[in-house]
Amino acid sequence: MSDNSFPENVKRLIQMHSEGLLGGEIMPEDALIGIVPECELPNVLTLGMALNYQRNSYTLWQSIAAAYTDESTRWIFTPLVVAKSSIDDLRLALLEYRVALQPNRHPEIWKSVSSGIARSSSKGDVAGLMESAHYDIACLKSMMQTTRKSEFPYLSGPKIFNYWLYVMETYTGVKWQSRELITVAPDTHIMKATVKLGLCTSDVLNGTADDRKLVAEAWEKALKGSGLAPIDVHTPLWLWSRAGFPSLTAESLFTTSCQG
CATH class of the missing domain: 1.10.1670 (Endonuclease Iii, domain 2)
Structure with a gap:
């Protein structure tokens, strides 16, 4: 060529x-459309993305949509609540709709990422995390891939991190600074x-x-x-x-x- x-x-x-x-006009994350309110999408997309590793993406996001629809398991998408929850309660909720497939590793990742988000902003959610970083990808990369990498397992990896940035832009309408870094x-x-x-x-x-x-x-x-x-x-x-x-x-x- x-x-x-x-x-x-x-x-x-x-x-x-x-x-x-x-x-393929229907992308995996489209499973959330009409299910998750726009204001909740940053949290749901971010936590779901943290387990989007060596998984069937369509099945994963369908499971996430089902877990969000059920009021008894919806709390797993609120970082502050997850950060304060017991790992046993979190495990049961994540396994209910097969959001988690690994009963130990996946809940640990979910809790670590939730705690990292909760500590990263006064609001304790992903919207606050992005706001505290001034929507600057360079700032987020420094924090999530270097200084506090251990708090964001899987999500800090280059493949998932960059796709997360893209999904956030696509589904939540966030306007990134330094967009060329994606x-x-x-x-x-x-x-x-x-x-x-x-x-x-x-x-x-x-x-x-x-x-x-x-x-x-x-x-x-x-x-x-x-x-x-x-x-x-x-x-x-x-x-x-x-x-x-x-x-x-x-x-x-x-x-x-x-x-x-």
């Missing part, structure tokens, strides 16, 4: 997504699509931490000065891979790919 074709193919990919041509969240679909576009070689499909970092950095470099933030291509890439890589052009430029 020529260097000149790459930016055009990225633009076409984004256009196809906007036109609904990649399928990288792609390189899961398996993103890595396959990146290789398919010729931006990286098939070596990255090994999926190591270094491979994921390489993919994220490649997108940052490729889109610099384009007016696009790397996260802008995340969903189009993800859906393109899930759809089996439908051709982006009539000439089927992608019949020869860099698949491993």
Whole structure:
């Protein structure tokens, strides 16, 4: 694939997504729409995202929606309440609708993240956390990925952290400062699509931490000065891979790919 074709193919990919041509218009987090009030979405999305690791995302968010609908388990989405709860009560509530699959590790993560949120703002919730960081991604990255990383297991990891930023922007309407710092969240679909576009070689499909970092950095470099933030291509890439890589052009430029 020529260097000149790459930016055009990225633009076409984004256009196809906007036109609904990649399928998958229903994203996993859409399960919350009409269920969770807008003012509660930051808490629900953030806590749910903390367990969105090696899970079926659609099943996870359906479980979260069910747990929120049930008044007896809705409290698990209030960080201040969770922070003060017993781990046994939290475990039972998280397992009720299979929000948690691991009876020990998942409740511990949920409680740690809730406590971290509660300590991070005078309001004790995610809205307050973002406000205290002045909606600045650089500030959040420093806190959640460095100075207080241990309080935000899974959520502090580069893949989930960047996707969390994107989901918060998409579903809660938050306007981030330093938005260009949101990288792609390189899961398996993103890595396959990146290789398919010729931006990286098939070596990255090994999926190591270094491979994921390489993919994220490649997108940052490729889109610099384009007016696009790397996260802008995340969903189009993800859906393109899930759809089996439908051709982006009539000439089927992608019949020869860099698949491993």
